[in-house]
Amino acid sequence: MKTTMYINNEKFIAGMTMKDHTEPELNNMALHVCIDPEEVLQNRRKLAANLNIDVKDFVCANQTHSANFYKVTLENTGKGAEQLETAVEGTDALYTYESNVLLTSFSADCVPVLFSHEESGLIGAIHSGWQGTVKEITLKLFEHLKQEERCSPENFHVQIGAALSQEKFEVDEDVYLKFKNLGYMEEFMYFNDQTGKYHIDNQLAVKRQCERAGIPAEQIEIDRKCTYKSPDGFSYRQDRKSGRHLSFIMKK
Template structure:
């Protein structure tokens, strides 16, 4: 099991699983895409063994490209780990203050965002494809944990993981208009190709939402790998269409 770590220390464990042609299903971690379920569960178990946790310690969501989020508690442990339909329903972001629970989001070209507050001991995992981005899911999650969990955004550490880069994410007028309708100036994150097409900087838009919420620039860490480019380490829906998913994960120790 190939893992790309983010922040692994005495307090949290976090990172991203990678595509691996030598693993079953190329290392696919998601049950909601085509593939052999038993093989995918074997990959998940291999991941658990790698980090020293059981699947019963994991919590996953039924992702729908929404702006919905959910606070995970100990009673939720194991949801979505063995069966997709048992995951947190209609949800694209999870957060918790409980130790020992692995939160994970699944993605190929979509942007994964991880948050860690060392003061309140809170972690979050967000799935933000273009649909989640134009719904401003990252802004909504950060606003919520500030208002309800006492998080000071200046203390937040944030990670924007591997995803499609701006030079590869071509969009049409329907999406351009939705990006332009967001609650802040998005012009610098749209690169016009012609009258009807543009390139969208999804990583940049999520970064800007974090900055707007008060997260410090020096605390935002961005993985610049482009999943769309030919690379055995990454899944890309736009490139291959029928592909697996990475899992970007975080856990309080």
């Protein structure tokens, strides 16, 4: 099973599953876009075994490209892990203080954000497609964690996972204007005269939102693998029926 491991130390484990031609459904991890749910569950169980946990330790959300976030407690363990119907409803970011709970984010071009807070032990997973970035889900969650959870921003460590590259993320003027209107995205966009399209770097846009929340740039890592161009990537732009990566983080 192909998995990119971002963190694996005595405190935290974090990574992102990749497309794998040797696994059922190419290692698709999403129940909401699959041919056979049992094959997806088989993939999830294999990942769980590799992480020395049970699939019932997963917490999954029903992602809706919102700016909503949810604080996970032990009672939420297993939500969406084996059934779509039990997933956390209408949210695109999860965070928790609990140990041995695997927070997840599903993507196929969108930007996954995994983070930990060294001081408090808090962890989180964000799904930020272009709509989530325009709605500032990452910035809003970090502001919430600073104010409500009293997390100092300088103690966050952030991993931005593989996503659609700027070269392949082309949009029309309506989407460009949504980014432009945020007032701090201009340097992450360019116009292609030949195609009449705008190109946006959503990963750097999300990184900027982390920085605006006060997180030091040197504590933000980015996996620049393009989900469209890489043979290990699931890309919705390339294939509307594509499977999904699962980005995950857990406190040990």
